[in-house]
Amino acid sequence: MVYLFETELSEKKSIYYSLQKIYGLKNSQVKFICKTLGYSLNLKLSQLSKEQLNQLIKFIENSSFILNNDLRKLNYKIFKNLIEIKSYRGLRRLNNLPVRGQRTHTNAKTSKRFKKKIVSFNF
Numbered sequence: 001m002v003y004l005f006e007t008e009l010s011e012k013k014s015i016y017y018s019l020q021k022i023y024g025l026k027n028s029q030v031k032f033i034c035k036t037l038g039y040s041l042n043l044k045l046s047q048l049s050k051e052q053l054n055q056l057i058k059f060i061e062n063s064s065f066i067l068n069n070d071l072r073k074l075n076y077k078i079f080k081n082l083i084e085i086k087s088y089r090g091l092r093r094l095n096n097l098p099v100r101g102q103r104t105h106t107n108a109k110t111s112k113r114f115k116k117k118i119v120s121f122n123f
Helices: 015-019 027-037 050-062 068-084 088-094 109-113
Strands: 002-004 007-009
Touching: 015 027, 027 050, 068 088
Parallel strands: none
Antiparallel strands: 002 007
């Protein structure tokens, strides 16, 4: 197991799939990273040398990607702001109801039944 950006990555999987486990990196961003550094998408993480692994870490750090806790904080601030201004979206998210206009008469019974409490983050 390789530990990168607060995430454990499997060495048996290819770079393409293992980098997607990092919160904030999606498939298009991983393809961009591999293409820029000249790595094949099928290359296993265990086949990378320490120099290549350091090069990968430096490239991701220097890029403009928002990852892990920073992204979670940003999403939490957006969610908090929606609640503070009492927007429709914020109130629906607060009650764990569908936000984007879906019907609730029949389809959202499960989400209405399992209303979760707001998770408070201590940042």
